[in-house]
Amino acid sequence: MSKLTIWLTPIWILAVGVTIGALILLLMWGVVWLVNRRAAHAIADAVSEGILRPISYVAMSMAALALLAIPSMPYDQIIESLKRLPDVQPIVETVEVGPRKSDVEIPAAFRASELQSFTITSDQDIAVNVAAKKGFQEPLLLVQGGEPYVWAPGVSKPRAFEGEVTTLYLTNESDSPAKVSIEMYTDVETPQVRAIPIAAASTVGLYLVYLVVRFLAPRTAVIAAATAKETVAQPLFTMLILVGVVMLLAFVFVPYNTFGEDVKMLKTSGMTLIKVLAIAMALWTASGSVADEIEGRTALTVLSKPVGRRQFIIGKFLGIIWPIVLMFVILGVVFLLTVSFKVVYDARESSKTTPEWTECYLEVVRIVPGLVLAFFEAVIMAAISVAVSTRLPMLPNLVICGSIYVLGHLAALIVKSSAGEIVFVRFIGKLLSVILPVLDHFEIEGAIAGATSVPLSYLGWALLYSALYSAAAILLALIFFEDRDLA
Structure with a gap:
């Protein structure tokens, strides 16, 4: 990656957000034009005559940057992370695994590459797997009773999880029930894309505030x-x-x-x-x-x-x-x-x-x-x-x-x-x-x-x-x- 691309990429990400916001505004204006053309012309006049006109020039410059710089930007990572944003949620579960119970299923959909940290605690020894019928014979994770299993970047313990995970299987071989607490925090592989919806919402909000004041x-x-x-x-x-x-x-x-x-x-x-x-x-x-x-x-x-x-x-x-x-x-x-x-x-x-x-x-x-x-x-x-x-x-x-x-x-x-x-x-x-x-x-x-x-x-x-x-x-x-x- 060239030095120009390195320092321009953060601005390009914000420019993508501004471009999306501008497209949303154009779509909203198109809907108004179909419903009430007089109102659409009034909105166009407000944008072209007021302070929004120079701001629109800035937005168009950002949109031009977003389009022209695509070949040199990591757009594939950005698009993939944007798609994954709605699916990335923290997983917090507390369950009780009965004595001598095997393969108790816990829904947990995540990608191992998106894990930021996780903590699994239990008052009894339990085995954690991502497939059934593994148990203590082939445990993916072995959590000792009273000793939380904590993983985060830089921690010596292995992450263990790989690929895409949909379900966790818990096994308790003790004679007492095990109270298990699971906390998993994930984020997209390129978390910087979170700035894109914020920039888009800010662009839309600025125009809407101006227009609302103008018409009310x-x-x-x-x-x-x-x-x-x-x-x-x-x-x-x-x-x-x-x-x-x-x-x-x-x-x-x-x-x-x-x-x-x-x-x-x-x-x-x-x-x-x-x-x-x-x-x-x-x-x-x-x-x-x-x-x-x-x-x-x-x-x-x-x-x-x-x-x-x-x-x-x-x-x-x-x-x-x-x-x-x-x-x-x-x-x-x-x-x-x-x-x-x-x-x-x-x-x-x-x-x-x-x-x-x-x-x-x-x-x-x-x-x-x-x-x-x-x-x-x-x-x-x-x-x-x-x-x-x-x-x-x-x-x-x-x-x-x-x-x-x-x-x-x-x-x-x-x-x-x-x-x-x-x-x-x-x-x-x-x-x-x-x-x-x-x-x-x-x-x-x-x-x-x-x-x-x-x-x-x-x-x-x-x-x-x-x-x-x-x-x-x-x-x-x-x-x-x-x-x-x-x-």
Whole structure:
């Protein structure tokens, strides 16, 4: 496998997921077209005119990569593992084998090559076979009473199982019943394919969320679309994208001198860069789009139409979020490419053995949760900026939001530090943690340093926290804007 294929394979797997998601969307649109052509044309217009248009270009680029790179990719392994995904389930059974019982059948369908680990425990000696009439004469596994038989990669005990297994046969020759517990955990031979349905679901979900908002809240969506279009058309947005792309590429070749930890430094630097650029754009857009329109009486003109103040504020907030999504999509793809390439580049520069593509994949998937958390943080800061913009112009807004960003990262550290032992300092730290967003929750530097993955449950709690705090900030914006004199 060439070096190009090694670092490109993880991105190709994600591209396959995006392609599948795009095909699902096209299929759904085809069904709508057959049922209601007017609605189908409205959906097509929404995709071609809104923020989904540049995102669609990114999706088409990923689809082109997925198709053109097939000859050099391990597509046969990927397809076989995808087919096996629904059949790979943990096997957990507890049975009682009577005294002097032979060939007690336990349904257990799995492939030996997909075994990740298994544990068989019994309070009596038992023989485990995959065929009948073997018993203790030709046992595949002999489990001693009270001594669990544990196998995992790297364990000295043999795996014993080979090929495809459909049934286990248990034999107990003792005069007492045997209580047997079986735990088997399997996974497909290429577990990396699990990213494909996740990428497909994310692609479908992004489009559906945009379209649902557009058709359920049309007036709010119009304001959001206009704000997003204005934001993307600004030179600042293009400049931030270009700065992000150039710096992400430059990070690959920067000598960090960390004695083998350059990939971690790249991930930390890239994550921080994308987050800061997104927050900077959100603060600037909120200040210009909300505060300037209020000061310039443009908001009064908009509200003279059948648009309420709530629709105006929520529309502005969504109009800031959509460009943030676009920025994360573009810079996120570039970031994933640079991280994957950095693994191969470092191995070459350090004269190490050329890594497998699975090593590149592992580094790539570990930063995806970090991008999600960085997006949540950017959404919170955008909501706060919208609230401040309803009362204050651009400069005070930037100062206040910048202070909140710094304190939001320091509040938890103040409480945990030695200075936090002082009663007054601890009180101030806890007060800031209650009032201001605890942005330290969205950092994954610890996970990067420890080479661990962020659990899905943590992302769920972070999403809930982000949604609640953003909702509170927008509610505060509505209260501030409700009695604001626009004349």
